[in-house]
Amino acid sequence: MTDSVKTRLIKIVSETLEVPVEEIKPEHRFVEDLDAESIQSIELMAAFEEEFDIEMDEDEAMEVKTVGEAIEFVEKCIREQK
Amino acid sequence: MKKYELKNLAEPNLMEDIFDYDLAPKITFDGPIIEVIDGEEVRFDPGDVMKRDIVITDTTFRDGQQARRPYSVEQCVTLFKLLSRLSGPRGVIRQSEFFLYSEKDREVVEKCRALGARFPEITGWIRANKGDFKHVKRMELKETGLLTSSSDYHIYNKMKTDRAGAFKKYIEVVEAAVEAEVRPRCHLEDVTRADIGGFVMPFVQKLAEIADQVPEELKPKVRLCDTMGFGISYPGAALPRSVPKLIHLITTEGGIPPERLEWHGHNDFHKAHINAATAWLYGCNAANTTLIGFGERTGNPPLEGAVFEYIALKGSLCGIDTLAITEIAQYLRDECRMDIPANYPFVGLKFNATSAGIHADGLSSDERIYNIFNTGKLLGRPPHVTINDKSGIDGVALWVNNFLGLTGDRKISKIKMAKIGRWVVDQYDKEGRITSISDEEMAEQVKKYFPEQYAKVAGE
Secondary structure (H helix, E strand, O other), X not given: OOHHHHHHHHHHHHHHHOOOHHXXXXXXXXXXXXXXXXXXXXXXXXXXXXXXXXXXXXXXXXXXXXXXXXXXXXXXXXXXXX | OOOOOOOOOOOOOOOOOOOOOOOOOOOOOOOOEEEEEOOEEEEEOHHHHHOOOOEEEEOOOOHHHHHOOOOOHHHHHHHHHHHHHHHOOOOOEEEEEEEOOOHHHXXXXXXXXXXXXXXXXXXXXXXXXXXXXXXXXXOOOOEEXXXXXXXXXXXXXXXXXXHHHHHHHHHHHHHHHHHOOOEEEEEEOOHHHOOHHHHHHHHHHHHHHHHHOOOHHHOOEEEEEOOOOOOEOOOXXXXXXXXXXXXXXXXXXXXXXXXXXXXXXXXXXXXXXXXXXXXHHOOOOEEEEEHHHXXXXXOOOEHHXXXXXXXXXXXXXXXXXXXXXXXXXXXXXXXXOOOOOOOOOOOOOOOOEEOOHHHHHHHHHOHHHOOOOOHHHHHOOOOEEOEOOXXXXXXXXXXXXXXHOOOHHHOOOHHHHHHHHHHHHHHHHOOOOOOOEOHHHHHHHHHHHOHHHHHHHHOO
């Protein structure tokens, strides 16, 4: 888990879900812990794609439940799409 | 009690022998229907419809016009042409009846006949007056309907006569028709409110006697008119409302065979369609219908519903061109200014649309999950979604991909729909919208966020 990806991703989560950066932890679940609504989950994925210039597989992206899983998934996409 | 064990399967059982996606789902039976009539068990074989020449007849231009402003001559001719296409080479839409009283009525008949279509055959409709035969003769029609009302409501309270008087008058007109070499089709008006044993059966038996003395093409037909929609389809229901018992009595003791018997229903109790189908099952060959069910008051059995019932019972398209149904509906909407409710089966603008996101997700993975049959193939109308606050991103994604004609790997990912999804949510959460989002508004969003793909579809 690189700091660069982690920091940038948490900043997106913070802005999208309107939760302070310092309150977001890797183990937090988007829906249950951070109160993400359905449309916000999609907006997060769209924002990750734009920020990291990646294409995410829709089905795999929908399986991501926590902030930590999102970081790992984005890193995987970056590695594969370099 | 039989114990049922769970049978887990590696592959789903989609029961495609019944739910053949390219047909209306088949109606299958696994035994006889038993009715108790006059204290005796009578067995009916519903599978008999596979063998009998059951048909649909049309009264769009007669009963159908009694409930709306009249169609123009051109509209009648166009609709008749479409009915003929729908009917197919086997003549599933076997006959269509027309008024004959005005110059315009007769012009319509002449122009429809000039099309040279084999089906539907054109028949007339007149009141039970001997003088009215001149119209039938002049139009050289082989068959005409005659109003032969059968209930005491009509005989005593409307016609101001008695049963004997009505009986005599009707038989005189029937004999006049036969003499004029026109086949009479007796419309037993209000039969589901009539004294079956005391008037209907004596009259029908007299018709059977006349039939015995004339050539096949002149033998009287009987149309059972459920004028007020009182007919009941349930086994065990009593006369005069029981459709099964009426059909059975008329075809057995009445001496009128299935091929000379027709059911004409009304929808006052939401039973028009099922009563017509029930009449088919119990031994009446013809079900009388109108396009979109438009007819007096609450209307008649809808013709397009009867078409799919027919396909379901026969298990085959039987040469019917179902795509004509969509063209007919479009013509009625655009040219005849007919209001067809959006949720009306088979032809309403949203009959196969879903707004629920969870249904859209199902449709997206396998359209059979939420589509009655292959509506794209049979009606030229694939299932689609309408967007509202319940649609979710799945609904938005399905709408956009359908609009852009993208399938399989070419579909745009839901993730790319985030901005349109947000716009939809804000319409309801921030703008306070309470109506569905129109297709035009959705197209605008596609143009904004997917301009290249939009340009391809719009031909820009």
